[in-house]
Amino acid sequence: EPEVTQTPSHQVTQMGQEVILRCVPISNHLYFYWYRQILGQKVEFLVSFYNNEISEKSEIFDDQFSVERPDGSNFTLKIRSTKLEDSAMYFCASTGLVDYEQYFGPGTRLTVT
C-alpha cells in the first residue's frame, strides 16, 4: 500500500539554525500539508500546498517557515531560524483530487536546543 514517507525521523538542531524537513507524498496525490504537534498538545495545521502554491496557511506559519516542492516527488518544510518553541513532531500529509482522507507520514521529531 502506498504511504507518505518523511526524513529524517529525528532532527536535533541548535537555536537559530535552519532546518529542512523532507516528505515524499503518495505519488499521484495533488494536495500536500504540514502539521505539527508539540509534545502533549493537539495536532496543529501549518500549511497546505496545491498546484505549486500555498493554498492555505495558519497563523503559526509565519515568515520563518517556507514550503517547496523542488521536484516531482519531494515536499519540504524549511524553518529559517529555529526557536526552542519549534520543538515538535512535524507531520506531512497528502491527498488526491478525489480522495477524502489525508494520508499522514510517520513524522519528524524536531528538537531545538
Added chain:
Amino acid sequence: DAKTTQPPSMDCAEGRAANLPCNHSTISGNEYVYWYRQIHSQGPQYIIHGLKNNETNEMASLIITEDRKSSTLILPHATLRDTAVYYCIGGISGYALNFGKGTSLLVTP
C-alpha cells in the same frame, strides 16, 4: 470549520464494541464528519467519513444523526491495538483538518 466536542477519555473491554460520541452542532451543510485516530505519537490515521448517511468500512461504522448535530463512531470488536486518541473533525475535502483534543480510548484486556 465546525467545532466538535468529544469526551476526553473512555474505556472499553477488549472484544466489546467501542462507541465514541461527538457533538458537532455548528457543522455546515457541505462539511463532512471525519474520524481519525492517533496511536501514541504516530501520524494520524484516517478511519471513516460521512456527510448525511451512516457509513461502514472495514475499520468502523459511523452513525450520523438526522439533524447532523452529532455522530457516533463504532468500533465493533475493540482490540488492544485500538487504544489511541480518536478525533472527530468537521471539514471539507482538500482543506486543512482542525484537530481538537479528541477522545483517548483505552481498550483493556
